[in-house]
Structure formats: C-alpha cells, structure tokens
Amino acid sequence: MAKNILFIDDEPEIGNLLLEIFEDNKLYNLFFTSDPGELFSVLDKNEIYVVFADLHMPEKNGIELLELIREKYPQTYRVLFSSNLERNLSAEASRAAHLTLLKPFDKRKIEDILKRIDILTKYLSDTSLMAVINGMSELPTIPDTYVKLDKALSQEDMSLMKIAEIISQDISFxxxxxxxxxxxxxxLAKQISDPSQAVSFLGRNILKSLLLFHHLSVKYCINKDLHRYFEEMWNHGNKVGRFAKEIIRKTLGNEIEMMDDAYIAGLLHDIGKIVFMEIKDYPERVIELMKQExxxxxxxxxHLYGTSHAEVGAYFLALWGMPERIVEFVYNHKKAVEINTAHFNFEIAVNIANLFADLPEFDFQNLRDIRLSATPKDWLEYYNKLKEESLQKNNNEKEF
Known part of the structure; x- marks a missing residue:
C-alpha cells in the first residue's frame, strides 16, 4: 500500500520539482498545502506517514507547525527543510522534527531521508526507548563540520585536500x-602531521564516524570524572574497531569495505552512553546500581530507564543517517546472542574483538602476533584459552 507524504510549502516551483522527483514512484502518494488552516484537515482525513515543512512560511514557521503536528499526531514523521537552518534554531528544530533537510532538493536527498525514516520506524515502536528520548531536555545534533563533510564526500570529484580543509576547521578534531x-x-613507520594524509590513511567513512564520536564526547565532557569516563570509552571503542579490522584481515585478507564497517561499528557501539548524558545523574546512577546489585x-x-545505551545509540545513529547494517549491529550488540561460528561477517568480527579488548594486558601487538588458521571458532577457542590463563594468574596472585 502506498504511503502518504504531505509537503507544507508556499513555493509552487518546489511542488513542481517534487512531482517530477516522484513521477514514477508508486510507493508514495503526495499531498501539498501552503495553508496552515488546511493542514489539519489533510492530516485528519488521511493517514500521513511523513510531513515535510518549510522553515520559512508566512503565517507560522515550519518549527511551529511541526510542534503542533507532534502534539496531535505523534506517530507522523516530521522533516523540516530550509535553504539555511540558522544555528540559533537548531535546538528548536531537533525537538520539533525528526530530521532536517537542506534545499535545494534532489532525488538522492529525498530518497535518503525516506530510507532513514523507514529504518527509524522500528525504534519509534519501542515505548521505553521513546520515553527516554522524549524525556531528554535537548536532543543531540550532528555537528556543522559533519554536515559539511557528508556533503563533500557525496561528491565523486571531491579532493582529499578539500576534505582536509573542512576537517582543519575543527582544530580539536x-x-x-x-x-x-x-x-x-x-x-606507522613515519609520523603523519598533514590532515590530508590522515584522511587518506583513515578513509572517508571512518573519518565521519570519528568526527561524530568526538563531537558528542566534547559536548558532554564537563568535569574531570567525565573526561576520564569518555577517554575510557573512546579508547575501548577505538580498540574494538582496530581489533575487528585486524581479525578480518587475518581471516579473509584485506576486505576493505568489511574492515571499515567493523571499525565504525566497534568505535560507535557504545555511542548511546554519550547520548544518555542528556539524562540527569547518568552515568552515576547506573554505576552505583551496577555495583550494588x-x-x-x-x-x-x-532497570533504571527501561532501555539501554544499545537501543538509544541505534536510534540516534539511524536519525543521523548511518548505514542500516551499522545501526542494527549497535542495536543488537548487548543482546545475549551466541556467536555463530558457521559463517564470518563484520558483526562477528566486532563481537570477537570486543571479547579480546576486555582481556587485561592484551594489546594490538598481541593480536598481530597471533598465528591461527583463522575461523570464528578458532578465535573463540583462543580467547577462552587466554581468559582461562588470565583467571588462573589472578587466582595465583591472590594466594600470595
């Protein structure tokens, strides 16, 4: 059944462009209005899947309209579009709209937004998750540098120098x-000091993920204890991602796309812990209960919130346009699922890497030195052997 999409805009050329974009698309029915008074009549008579609203409308702006829609039709997805979203409106926009979209439109942008909304559908049906998100005083947003970087990376002829120039605008990153x-x-045998070399070495998708993690951690890192908490999380995520890449290399060779997916999933698997910082007394309450029980x-x-950082992280990664395979991994990474040793993919590599990353005194050089016939079963058997040795060592030390 075709889904209904409503566009709120007062520019006729926008409507014509959208009709052209959706001309051969049988998946959606289009509705248009420029009259706020007519808006709710359309919503009452039709089950609207997504509303797109222009920020700059003559009577009520797009944010005000989407706020009204959020209150009366909370199940409807809301997208705010504008040629330029002012920084001072970004917080308001993040509360009113699920997503924002910059004009001018093109087919790729619209399709990308609709795909992201399809992914989000799964998470919006989770009432515990949505209760936590709706209880946040301010929803975290994507940094300006990330938006610029994403736009640049979508252009096939974009040079590394230009990408490095965008990155260099954020000195801390x-x-x-x-x-x-x-x-x-x-x-590396030789130190890298040029951002363009770093871009070339890391790869574009990994770069975007690093930027996202860095931006969020900087935002919430407000005291020494939290600085240490974030450094530990950063080091752990980086370690898991790097371990997962090496495990894939040893198992399958240089499968670049899979290795990049593994690094990104490893780096971002705990990103929900950062987003949870919008909730008062997090992570202190969690750590206290963890120790008590x-x-x-x-x-x-x-126990405390009805959901975990896995679900929260997946929701925001979906919102920010991360690939569905990464979002799904983050969502499921805390579920008690036995690692399937019958086949090998980036998810299994990250799960195995997470085990090795938690071993005391086990570093990347130890991983590189491992000589295995390299199947998931071999990795798990070797991990269990090291874990047993570590437990035995601890028991021996306690006896002295």
Missing amino acids: TTKILKIVNSSFFG NIRYSIAEK
Whole structure:
C-alpha cells in the first residue's frame, strides 16, 4: 500500500520539482498545502506517514507547525527543510522534527531521508526507548563540520585536500585524528602531521564516524570524572574497531569495505552512553546500581530507564543517517546472542574483538602476533584459552 507524504510549502516551483522527483514512484502518494488552516484537515482525513515543512512560511514557521503536528499526531514523521537552518534554531528544530533537510532538493536527498525514516520506524515502536528520548531536555545534533563533510564526500570529484580543509576547521578534531593515526594501534613507520594524509590513511567513512564520536564526547565532557569516563570509552571503542579490522584481515585478507564497517561499528557501539548524558545523574546512577546489585552495565540501565545505551545509540545513529547494517549491529550488540561460528561477517568480527579488548594486558601487538588458521571458532577457542590463563594468574596472585 502506498504511503502518504504531505509537503507544507508556499513555493509552487518546489511542488513542481517534487512531482517530477516522484513521477514514477508508486510507493508514495503526495499531498501539498501552503495553508496552515488546511493542514489539519489533510492530516485528519488521511493517514500521513511523513510531513515535510518549510522553515520559512508566512503565517507560522515550519518549527511551529511541526510542534503542533507532534502534539496531535505523534506517530507522523516530521522533516523540516530550509535553504539555511540558522544555528540559533537548531535546538528548536531537533525537538520539533525528526530530521532536517537542506534545499535545494534532489532525488538522492529525498530518497535518503525516506530510507532513514523507514529504518527509524522500528525504534519509534519501542515505548521505553521513546520515553527516554522524549524525556531528554535537548536532543543531540550532528555537528556543522559533519554536515559539511557528508556533503563533500557525496561528491565523486571531491579532493582529499578539500576534505582536509573542512576537517582543519575543527582544530580539536584535527588534533584527535592525528593522535589516532600516529598511535601504536596503527604502527606507522613515519609520523603523519598533514590532515590530508590522515584522511587518506583513515578513509572517508571512518573519518565521519570519528568526527561524530568526538563531537558528542566534547559536548558532554564537563568535569574531570567525565573526561576520564569518555577517554575510557573512546579508547575501548577505538580498540574494538582496530581489533575487528585486524581479525578480518587475518581471516579473509584485506576486505576493505568489511574492515571499515567493523571499525565504525566497534568505535560507535557504545555511542548511546554519550547520548544518555542528556539524562540527569547518568552515568552515576547506573554505576552505583551496577555495583550494588553486581549486574552488567546494560542491565542496570534497563532497570533504571527501561532501555539501554544499545537501543538509544541505534536510534540516534539511524536519525543521523548511518548505514542500516551499522545501526542494527549497535542495536543488537548487548543482546545475549551466541556467536555463530558457521559463517564470518563484520558483526562477528566486532563481537570477537570486543571479547579480546576486555582481556587485561592484551594489546594490538598481541593480536598481530597471533598465528591461527583463522575461523570464528578458532578465535573463540583462543580467547577462552587466554581468559582461562588470565583467571588462573589472578587466582595465583591472590594466594600470595
């Protein structure tokens, strides 16, 4: 059955362009209005899947209209579009709209938005998750640098120098990526000091994920304790991602796309912990309950909030346009699922990497030195062997 889409705009050329974009598309029915008075009549008479509203309308602006729609039709997806979304309106926009869209339109942009909304449908049916998100005083937004970078990367002829120029506008992030590529994780023979070299080395998709993580951690890092918390999370995510890439390399060879997916999933798998910072007394309450009840972190989150950082992280990654395969991995990474050793993919590589990353005194060089016939079963057997040795060592130390 075709889904209904409503566009609220007072420019006739926009309507003509959209009719052209959807000309051969049988999946959607289009409705148009420029009259706020007519808006709710259309919504009452039709089950509208998505509303697109122009920010700059003559009577009520798009944010005000979407706020009214949110109150009366909370199940309807809301997209705000504008040729230029002013910075001072971004917080208001994030509350009123699920997504924002910059004009001018093209087919790719519209299709991308609709695909992201289809992915979001799964998460909006989770009442516990939505209760947490609706309780946030301010929803985290994508940084300006990320938007510029995403736009640049969508252009096939965009040079590395231009991408590096965009990155260099964010000095703290430039410092961070240079620190990453020059760390022992990558084992480079020569230090990299040029952002364009770092871009070339890391790859474009990994770069976007690093930027997202960095922006969110900087936003919430307001004291020394939280700085340490974020550094541990950053180091763990980077370690899991790097381990997963190496596990794939040893198992299948240089499967670049799979290795990039693994690194991104490893880096971002705990991103929900950062987003949860919008909730008062997080993570202190979680850590306290975890110690009191001797339960896992994600179980403590479920007890307190009805959902965990896995679901929260997946929701926002879907909102921000991350590939569905990454979103799904983040959503499921805390579920008690036995690792399937019959086949190998990036999800299995990240799950195995997460196990190795939690082993004390086990670093990237240890992983590189491993000589295995390299199947998922081999990796798990070797992990269990190391874990047993570590437990035995701890028991021996306690006896002395």
